[in-house]
Structure formats: structure tokens, C-alpha cells
Amino acid sequence: MGDLVLNINGANLHVNAPTGESLLSVLRNRLNLTGTKYGCGEGQCGACTVLLDGRAVRSCLTPASVAADAKITTIEGLEQKGTLSPVQQAFLDEGAFQCGYCTSGMVISATSLLRTTPNPAEEEIVRHMNGNICRCGTYPRILDAVKRASQMIAKGGSR
Ligand code: FES
Numbered sequence: 812m813g814d815l816v817l818n819i820n821g822a823n824l825h826v827n828a829p830t831g832e833s834l835l836s837v838l839r840n841r842l843n844l845t846g847t848k849y850g851c852g853e854g855q856c857g858a859c860t861v862l863l864d865g866r867a868v869r870s871c872l873t874p875a876s877v878a879a880d881a882k883i884t885t886i887e888g889l890e891q892k893g894t895l896s897p898v899q900q901a902f903l904d905e906g907a908f909q910c911g912y913c914t915s916g917m918v919i920s921a922t923s924l925l926r927t928t929p930n931p932a933e934e935e936i937v938r939h940m941n942g943n944i945c946r947c948g949t950y951p952r953i954l955d956a957v958k959r960a961s962q963m964i965a966k967g968g969s970r
């Protein structure tokens with residue numbers, strides 16, 4: 812076991828976890844941040860995606876210790892003072908989910924794209940989101956949601 816201090820959604824949180832435990836496991840099982848989902852556990856589905864210093868990473872493949880020096884953002888950290896982020900709002904507006912299991916990872920991946928590329932072409936969105944799997948097949952609405960979020964950001968919405 813080892814003591815870690817993780818900066819998650821702006822707060823420094825202390826956790827005691829075995830060496831090598833994944834960030835996903837620490838988030839869900841030790842910190843009760845269950846918005847980040849366990850899908851495949853092998854880096855293939857994107858359900859567990861979080862931001863490390865603004866970059867989308869698979870938390871199932873990221874040891875928590877590796878994240879100790881980074882700013883970690885989970886789906887719980889996107890909303891600010893009761894206001895959804897543009898990407899969250901756009902997913903809601905477009906109804907871009909059915910069961911919702913993939914949604915956290917989709918929203919986080921789209922957030923990372925729009926922070927570096929606020930006005931992506933459709934092909935860029937598809938390429939960037941390609942590693943996020945939706946078993947319900949809501950891809951057309953997800954695409955529309957990312958485009959809508961891009962437009963919201965262009966009108967002054969915070970990323
Ligand atoms: S649970 Fe991490 S990529 Fe599937």
C-alpha cells in the first residue's frame with residue numbers, strides 16, 4: 812500500500828492504494844467517483860476516459876501513481892456551480908445517449924478535442940472519438956452533440 816495525493820477536480824485528495832492500482836479503481840472504489848465507468852478494462856472502449864492535464868487518457872490503463880503529478884478531471888468536475896459544460900449540455904440537448912454507459916467517456920473525449928480544436932471538421936471529430944465505443948449505436952447523435960458543443964463554445968461557452 813502507498814499514500815497518494817491526487818488532484819481531482821481541483822481538490823487534493825489523499826488515498827491509500829496498492830502500488831500499481833489503476834486510476835479507474837481508485838476513482839470508483841476508493842473515492843466513490845463512479846461517473847467514470849468500467850467497460851473493458853483493457854483500453855479498448857473509452858468508458859473510463861478522464862483528463863490528465865487536459866489530455867484524454869484511459870484510466871483503466873493508468874496507474875494512479877502516474878497521475879499523482881497531474882490535474883485529473885473526471886465527469887463530476889466538468890459542471891461549474893450548477894451549470895453543465897457546453898459538451899454536457901449539448902449531449903443532453905441532442906439526446907446523445909440511450910443507456911448512458913459510454914456517455915462519461917464520450918463527454919470527456921469530446922471535451923479534450925474541443926479544448927485543443929474548438930471548431931473541428933466532422934472527420935476530426937470522428938477520428939478523435941473513434942476509440943470510444945457506444946454499444947447502443949448513438950454515434951450520429953454523439954456527432955451532432957459535439958458539433959453543437961463546438962457552436963456553443965464559439966458563442967462564448969466555457970470549455
Ligand atoms: S474500461 Fe478503460 S478503455 Fe474500456
Ligand code: FES
Pocket residue numbers: 907908909910911912913914944945946947948949
Ligand atoms: S448510450 Fe449505451 S453504450 Fe452508449
